[in-house]
Amino acid sequence: MSEKFKVLYYVNQFFGQVGGEDKAGMAPLFCPEKVGPAAGFEGLLKGAGEVVGTVICGDNYFNENKERSLEFILNVIKEQAPQVVVAGPAFNAGRYGMACAELAKAVVDELKIPVVTGMYVENPGVDICKEKAIVIRTSDSAGGMRKALPTMAAIALKLGKGIELGSPEEEGYIPRGMRKTLFVEKRGSQRAVEMLIARLKGEPFQTEMPMPVFDQVNPAPAIKELGKATIALCTSGGIVPKGNPDGIQSASAQKWGKYDVSTREALSAPDFYTTHGGYDPVYANEIPDRVAPLDILKEFEKEGLIGKVYQWFYTTTGTGTAVSKAKEFGTQIGAELKAAEVDGVILTST
Amino acid sequence: MKKLIITNNPAVKEKFKNVFFIDGSPQDILTKVRDLVHQGHGLISHPLSASLRMMFSPYRTVVLSTKKEQIDFFSAEIIEDSIIKYKNHMNYRKIDNVHSEDYQVIDILLLEAALNEDTGSW
């Protein structure tokens, strides 16, 4: 069996048995041994693959030095030339999950090597990499390791041998968001009638085309003292500084931007304009405050009607942006506003 | 009842009055329609065709109502969705210019059907 495929394993400082939180700042290193979960992994590959080494990196180091970390790790991968890269599982650990996810994305995009990882479904890393890597569904704590590894190994085995993966349910991974066209036993009309009868009987049924879910959030309590409140201004109308320094897309936005407006009286032209591709930009470009009314908020701040306009102005474009992206933006922006103790938010949309 | 026909089909321009002709792509037509809807015009005809093959057409004609004070939300949602859907298709398809004459003819026939259908003056 000289034709074994090669697997490279990635773990954080904890699973790499270097140390706990105190070692989270360690830079990545390559270790030709099989460390932590990598140790038992080879056995699960049933003699078809071998683990050629382990990359260990501190979670904080990775997240704070993403580019440097990726450069190092990608170089190791190039040298070792594995057929499959395995990372984690990260369970519900946010920083570890983000590291696995960013690594997975880079490896798939740049090196075209398949990656298997494992995460709890609510790990923020899932959304980052599930389209690129295979993310198996794990429990939320390391107690699920014994269950996770065989699932990951089974997938690694298929990837290593170039065998097509089955459905997410069969293989235990989180759906990648791919609509796969396939044949089923029953014709469509039959499936429709069965679905109808199940609905009529109040039995469970599964739609073949799930609609995006809109859940409702309980309203946050009102601001008590407006005169002391810090108000943040956000827009999905794509108002950006001249030159669009962060390259916010005109549609299907992949990112948001924040700009310091503490010294500004208004979002005036030509310092600001709209990059939004979803409406006629003429009016917004004449007076950007028509989309995001910083001018009025600043006046109210002066008058003492409100305590303060928050230093940062947040912006993105709303058109064609996937629900999952909008959600991601909201979570990131919300976390920042919460940390900054902002009391209320005005969000304008075009 | 005045209707406004937005088109990039030269044959439509020749044959009809109240035509706003744009020398551009179907995408330009949809963008212009969107801007006009935002200004208060309503959609009379749907901005998309009913078949996949017509997505390849170099021509697109949309009928709008006269401008109203209040923006028609329904029209605004439809044009927005239509643009997303159209772009989604054209990401990996290209316009079929080889048969542009035939597309011109079908475009105008579908327009005539739409105009015949809309008898009201709401």
Added chain:
Amino acid sequence: MVKEIERFGIPIVHMATITTISESVGANRIVPTVAIPHPVGNPKLAQEDEKVLRKELVKRALNALTTEVSGPTHFE
């Protein structure tokens, strides 16, 4: 976006022209605005009048933020 920010317990007011979308994305405090390309402006007005209009709309938004609501509410 609206929902996710509100999830942090911060009151948020959505100023939007198509209020049906506003509701469907889960906004609880909604201020209907002027038009899609210029939600809080109106190029037809003189610049001073336009400012008055914008002031009025932002006041409505602040009013919304200081009002307790129990579900999607329009402030008109």
Added chain:
Amino acid sequence: MEGLSENKLVWRNKWGVDILKLEIGRIYIKDIQLGNETTVKNGILTVDKEGLITKLKEDERIKDVKIDVARPGEKVRIIPVKDVIEPRVKVSGGVNGFPGVTAKQAQCGDGVTHVLYGAAVVTVGDIVGFQEGVIDMWGEGARWTPFSKTFNLTVDINVVEGLTPHVHEETVRVAGLRAAEFVGTAGKDIKPDEVLAYEMGSIFEESAKYPNLPKVIYAEMMITQGLLHDTYIYGVNAQNILPALLHVNEELDGAVVSGNCVAACDKITTYQHQNNSVINDLYAQHGKEINFLGCIMVPEHTTLGGKLRASEYTLKLAKMLGADAVVISEEGYGNPDSDLLMICKKCEKAGIKTVLITDECAGRDGMSQPLADTAQEAVAVVSGGNVSHVVTLPPADKVIGNPEAIAVLAGGWKGALLEDGTLMCELNAVIGSTSEIGFHNVTCRLY
């Protein structure tokens, strides 16, 4: 009116009210041969080729007709397909042919009809240059179209010069129907291998019989937007109708004819109207799980006003009939998606449960969101597959129709026509591949 009384068989049930009773006798066809007479013997359908050509050329607008046969498994490609029609003959009740189109007006859905089951007439010929629609009889392509399993008599129509597109379209459409009628007569005196009975009383009677079963209606949307985008009911162009209520038997007996030939993957061919799978599958549950009330034929208009009107009217008919649930099927892609969701939303809001059948465009890699329009109310949707799914079709030994149309398939997108004739195309070019009446067994799953 003559047609109505002629040969009409009237069944009476215990309430003594006229009902429609349809018997479909299937004669299994195992092969088609071209010859000098039109007969069925031991399951072999022989078609009088010259006789058929002469018959079709009675229409002076037709210059040439080419007749051929494509059998399952043969390395044959048919392109561009305009329509597929099942050859049938009326044995008793009603009149033979397609009332309002090829025959005088008569009630469909009553009496005895014989079907040459397993055979199909496939019309070929382009009215405009960009037509597509491929049927491969073998290999990979055959998996994707239900019409690779039928023995196909292909009718390639060439018209005289100078016809307007409308007249050209009508000529080809009617020629296909006439050809099916001509061939179908071979089954008139043959004993069917299988007899299907379709019997349905009035809505009141059926509801009295099954008081506890939920009442279900079928709303069938049809493309009705102009040339190459039309559907006919009893010969009436459905562009100008209000949604019409049909007895469940009528469409199964030739009341509905397709004039739509630009949406290869998800159009409803005449064959699929004659064998509408939703009607058949609902019928199978009638009296068991559901009380199947009827079909509402819903036109898909181009105008928003028309869409609003048709969706409201459909809801009203459903309410008048006391429907508890409705199956809604779409035809086409693009603006009809709006109609589909409008009807869905209105029905759900009125407390009528819906199940939708549609197809989706999720991009070549399947990674795009399938729909641009979304409605929270659409909780039960059947997908006929991704129209952008790419299939690789190896070269054929023989092409029936216009080989140049193959280039059209590859021309409109970044597809490929390789030197050896291998073609990569999207499912949207393959006839019936992503059927929105659920005629085929393709779907999409989230991976």
